[in-house]
Amino acid sequence: MQPDLHQKQQQQGIDVAVLVSIGRHPTTGRARRAEQDARGLELALAMEAELPGTRISMLHAGSQDDSSEAALRGYLGMATGVGMGLESMTLLEQPEGSDAIPALAKHLAATSPQLVITGARAERGEGSGLLPYALAEHLGWPLVNSLASVEKVENGVVTLLQALPRGQRRRLKVRLPAIISVDEAAPAARQSAFGPARRATFEITPTSPEADSELAQWHLAPARKRPKRLKIVKAASARDRFKAAASKSEGKGGQVLTDVTPEQGAEAIYKLLKEEDVLR
Amino acid sequence: MLETLLPILIFTALALAAIGAVRRIRLWRQGRPSPVNLFKGLAALPRRYLVDLHHVIGRDKMISNTHVATAGGFVAAAVLMILVHGLGIANPLLGGLLLLASASMFVGSLFVARRRINPPKRLSKGPWMRLPKSLMAFSIGVFLITLPTVGLLPEGLLEGGGSWLLALVLAGVVAWGLGEMFFGMTWGGPMKHAFAGALHLAFHRRAERFSTKKGGVGRSTGLKALNLEDEAAPLGVEKPADFTWNQLLGFDACVQCGRCEAVCPAFAAGQPLNPKKLIQDMVVGMAGGSDAAYAGSPYPGKPVGEHAGAPHAPIVAPVVMKEGKALVDADTLWSCTTCRACVEECPMMIEHVDAIVDMRRHLTLERGKTPNKGAEVLDNLIATDNPGGFDPSSRLNWAADLNLPLMAVLKQVDVLLWLGDGAFDMRNQRTLRALVKVLRAAEVDFAVLGTEERDSGDVARRLGDEATFQSLAKRNIATLAKYRFLQIVTCDPHSFHVLGNEYGELGGVYDVRHHSTFIAELFDAGRLTFTPWKGGRVTYHDPCYLGRYNGEYEAPRNVLKALGIEVKEMERSGFRSRCCGGGGGAPITDIPGERRIPDMRMNDVKESGAEVVAVGCPQCTAMLEGVVDASAEVRDIAELVADALVESPAADTSRRPTATTMAEEVIV
Ligand code: SF4
Ligand code: SF4
Numbered sequence: 001m002q003p004d005l006h007q008k009q010q011q012q013g014i015d016v017a018v019l020v021s022i023g024r025h026p027t028t029g030r031a032r033r034a035e036q037d038a039r040g041l042e043l044a045l046a047m048e049a050e051l052p053g054t055r056i057s058m059l060h061a062g063s064q065d066d067s068s069e070a071a072l073r074g075y076l077g078m079a080t081g082v083g084m085g086l087e088s089m090t091l092l093e094q095p096e097g098s099d100a101i102p103a104l105a106k107h108l109a110a111t112s113p114q115l116v117i118t119g120a121r122a123e124r125g126e127g128s129g130l131l132p133y134a135l136a137e138h139l140g141w142p143l144v145n146s147l148a149s150v151e152k153v154e155n156g157v158v159t160l161l162q163a164l165p166r167g168q169r170r171r172l173k174v175r176l177p178a179i180i181s182v183d184e185a186a187p188a189a190r191q192s193a194f195g196p197a198r199r200a201t202f203e204i205t206p207t208s209p210e211a212d213s214e215l216a217q218w219h220l221a222p223a224r225k226r227p228k229r230l231k232i233v234k235a236a237s238a239r240d241r242f243k244a245a246a247s248k249s250e251g252k253g254g255q256v257l258t259d260v261t262p263e264q265g266a267e268a269i270y271k272l273l274k275e276e277d278v279l280r
Numbered sequence: 281m282l283e284t285l286l287p288i289l290i291f292t293a294l295a296l297a298a299i300g301a302v303r304r305i306r307l308w309r310q311g312r313p314s315p316v317n318l319f320k321g322l323a324a325l326p327r328r329y330l331v332d333l334h335h336v337i338g339r340d341k342m343i344s345n346t347h348v349a350t351a352g353g354f355v356a357a358a359v360l361m362i363l364v365h366g367l368g369i370a371n372p373l374l375g376g377l378l379l380l381a382s383a384s385m386f387v388g389s390l391f392v393a394r395r396r397i398n399p400p401k402r403l404s405k406g407p408w409m410r411l412p413k414s415l416m417a418f419s420i421g422v423f424l425i426t427l428p429t430v431g432l433l434p435e436g437l438l439e440g441g442g443s444w445l446l447a448l449v450l451a452g453v454v455a456w457g458l459g460e461m462f463f464g465m466t467w468g469g470p471m472k473h474a475f476a477g478a479l480h481l482a483f484h485r486r487a488e489r490f491s492t493k494k495g496g497v498g499r500s501t502g503l504k505a506l507n508l509e510d511e512a513a514p515l516g517v518e519k520p521a522d523f524t525w526n527q528l529l530g531f532d533a534c535v536q537c538g539r540c541e542a543v544c545p546a547f548a549a550g551q552p553l554n555p556k557k558l559i560q561d562m563v564v565g566m567a568g569g570s571d572a573a574y575a576g577s578p579y580p581g582k583p584v585g586e587h588a589g590a591p592h593a594p595i596v597a598p599v600v601m602k603e604g605k606a607l608v609d610a611d612t613l614w615s616c617t618t619c620r621a622c623v624e625e626c627p628m629m630i631e632h633v634d635a636i637v638d639m640r641r642h643l644t645l646e647r648g649k650t651p652n653k654g655a656e657v658l659d660n661l662i663a664t665d666n667p668g669g670f671d672p673s674s675r676l677n678w679a680a681d682l683n684l685p686l687m688a689v690l691k692q693v694d695v696l697l698w699l700g701d702g703a704f705d706m707r708n709q710r711t712l713r714a715l716v717k718v719l720r721a722a723e724v725d726f727a728v729l730g731t732e733e734r735d736s737g738d739v740a741r742r743l744g745d746e747a748t749f750q751s752l753a754k755r756n757i758a759t760l761a762k763y764r765f766l767q768i769v770t771c772d773p774h775s776f777h778v779l780g781n782e783y784g785e786l787g788g789v790y791d792v793r794h795h796s797t798f799i800a801e802l803f804d805a806g807r808l809t810f811t812p813w814k815g816g817r818v819t820y821h822d823p824c825y826l827g828r829y830n831g832e833y834e835a836p837r838n839v840l841k842a843l844g845i846e847v848k849e850m851e852r853s854g855f856r857s858r859c860c861g862g863g864g865g866a867p868i869t870d871i872p873g874e875r876r877i878p879d880m881r882m883n884d885v886k887e888s889g890a891e892v893v894a895v896g897c898p899q900c901t902a903m904l905e906g907v908v909d910a911s912a913e914v915r916d917i918a919e920l921v922a923d924a925l926v927e928s929p930a931a932d933t934s935r936r937p938t939a940t941t942m943a944e945e946v947i948v
Contacts, residue, residue, distance in 0.1 A: 191655035193648030
């Protein structure tokens with residue numbers, strides 16, 4: 001028991017701030033809890049379960065309206081246990097089109113949490129993935145991206161597992177306070193429950209909004225769907241089909257046409273479409 | 281001596297029974313309020329008992345007769361005994377009747393005893409094994425003490441010198457009988473079922489399920505809409521005391537006959553559910569204690585005696601109780617396919633499914649604990665209005681070449697064709713195409729909502745997500761309100777049930793028809809002609825939501841008959857049809873068992889010797905077709921009809937006039 005107790009004493013709960021944004025469903029565009037931010041909250045909730053005394057606060061900078069409220073409540077519905085301390089979320093109120101970074105940085109500097117968790121990239125707006133870096137720069141804190149899990153917190157140092165490509169992991173020790181960002185490598189978010197989501201409240205904090213002057217100059221348009229190349233699978237058995245589906249297709253054949261007339265070009269395309277059975 | 285002893289015994293038993301009754305009623309009243317017209321309920325009691333209850337018991341003639349003899353004999357004997365022996369009205373006529381009543385009861389109890397010699401597995405043992413003896417004790421005791429009253433035995437016999445011993449023995453036997461029959465009735469013995477059962481029938485939560493003098497049985501959902509506007513209103517059932525009082529009363533009426541267990545597909549598949557045990561667990565929970573005294577089949581894979589509960593303790597252990605067990609484990613609740621086979625068989629008219637969904641509501645809405653794919657499906661329903669997460673604007677892609685008329689264009693038609701989520705499923709799209717072909721052949725004036733249609737909310741509701749159900753339902757109702765139509769026709773019994781029986785509470789009242797019903801009507805009206813069936817033997821699988829939920833057993837069979845098919849019935853068909861395993865979100869929550877429900881059903885099909893199994897539900901189609909090495913082909917009724925269509929051009933012209941919009945004449 002002795003070493004266990006020893007360890008317990010060193011492990012202590014910390015203040016964690018989770019930054020959440022309003023997501024956008026990829027198919028229907030409806031507002032929802034953002035996938036990565038929800039994973040960030042999941043990480044924080046797991047820490048809370050492991051490290052007693054951990055306090056989570058949730059932070060969102062943006063405007064308050066019906067559809068965004070429903071999306072934000074999606075996060076609040078993840079706290080389904082008693083006393084998980086997520087009965088409310090802080091909303092830094094600012095109009096649509098304002099820059100979230102100064103407001104967040106100011107609030108974080110004032111409340112000084114030890115750990116800030118955020119998704120790597122927003123689902124609407126610019127979605128450039130720069131926010132964690134900009135915040136880290138503003139606050140002068142270290143940033144770790146693509147986090148897989150938080151292993152332990154000891155004497156102001158957190159041990160993290162960072163996800164690298166191909167399932168590799170890297171263990172890092174980081175002095176707090178720090179910012180960590182999560183993407184698809186972090187564990188999936190738990191279900192959001194209607195009851196706790198409905199009961200939760202918002203603590204609305206006014207900010208002095210700064211318009212995002214850069215964003216205002218941008219021209220936003222829906223992304224064009226890039227066509228996918230059809231893969232023709234001639235398979236007699238389920239095994240062949242599976243093999244074909246699992247294997248990566250290599251590009252073969254093809255030709256580069258330069259200095260041709262439009263008619264020749266059209267001719268070539270027509271021929272290819274015929275070959276590929278797109279036109280019959 | 282007996283003259284003094286008997287009234288004391290009888291009135292003591294009655295007094296104790298009265299105290300027990302008050303205590304039992306207190307247990308029920310821990311539940312939430314539920315408005316019931318007490319007087320009307322009590323007035324309807326005799327009919328509900330004699331007609332509806334005996335309709336169910338009568339499926340087993342032997343037990344039905346046994347029950348009439350025993351219960352009828354007992355009620356008569358009890359009343360007469362109070363008069364004759366309690367109040368001392370030693371009238372020979374009353375005495376004679378009393379002898380008759382107790383004799384009838386004795387005969388009945390012999391049959392009860394015989395059934396207990398080698399009882400089927402589904403029956404509970406424990407205290408139920410002593411019941412026949414108690415019944416005999418009561419009837420013999422009462423019979424013997426009444427003999428002197430009618431003068432069949434010399435009065436003096438019991439007064440003679442050593443006869444006090446005989447009197448004492450007799451008094452003992454009577455006391456035993458009284459103990460079981462009067463005292464045990466309200467203190468939790470097997471006879472409790474009579475007391476609770478009678479009141480349960482009177483104050484039933486779904487009164488419309490009982491027949492009326494006008495005949496017919498009301499079809500309804502047992503699920504009551506949650507009040508989501510009021511934030512203080514509870515979301516589902518967390519603790520036994522969260523059930524309404526008449527639900528608790530209903531649980532208490534269970535006779536542990538195990539008929540529900542015998543028909544439950546989840547139990548048969550070895551999933552951890554046994555409807556009888558579940559009801560008994562609720563009884564344990566309402567009184568507080570452990571399930572160790574339960575003497576029937578356990579939940580498969582879960583030994584008895586490890587669970588306990590209390591009226592105000594959570595039924596399912598919350599996450600914080602690591603390794604903890606409460607009254608029931610969550611996987612028990614998620615195993616149910618909501619097939620209602622248990623409800624259909626239960627002689628006590630207990631509503632298992634509604635109780636299960638009530639408990640699921642708490643797990644989903646308060647705890648966010650819908651297992652397996654549940655959370656994903658619910659998220660999809662919220663974000664895309666369909667469980668598969670498909671782009672809602674692709675709902676009509678399957679019909680790109682069919683030129684389907686749209687409600688948005690026509691505004692007014694006879695028939696609104698409700699597609700259901702099968703529109704996203706390649707297999708069901710074949711059924712839909714067949715159905716469209718049939719409607720066109722009969723020149724039905726129909727249209728579809730197309731991309732305006734959303735999931736009906738069936739799965740969300742069965743998974744306990746009442747909020748998503750109501751959101752979908754309200755938007756569907758608003759869409760439907762924009763258009764005029766006489767009826768909705770759908771090939772999905774789940775949509776059929778939800779649109780027809782569940783939208784009403786939210787303000788959407790429609791005349792909904794299953795496609796088999798509608799096709800049968802078209803055929804009867806002479807609007808369809810078929811070439812005779814030349815295929816192999818055909819059986820028909822009744823979908824739960826069409827049959828048991830909505831009582832439609834005839835129309836599909838009539839359509840098959842019209843096709844020239846003679847249906848080879850499976851052993852379990854009609855109201856006893858075995859579920860395909862696809863309802864209630866069961867394929868989504870996917871609780872492991874020892875067997876798969878659809879495999880068992882396809883085996884039923886095989887035993888019937890059929891080469892084709894006709895179905896009438898996209899869910900059944902998917903489940904049954906998913907069975908590997910099946911011996912029969914799965915075809916929807918619409919497909920069979922479409923294949924057999926004879927397109928007669930002559931009839932075409934003669935029928936033109938009927939094809940005009942009838943909606944105009946009726947609505948405007
Ligand atoms: S619930 Fe109904 S069918 Fe099941 S054991 Fe009890 S009385 Fe019998
Ligand atoms: S509804 Fe069907 S699956 Fe559920 S308990 Fe009843 S019989 Fe079993």
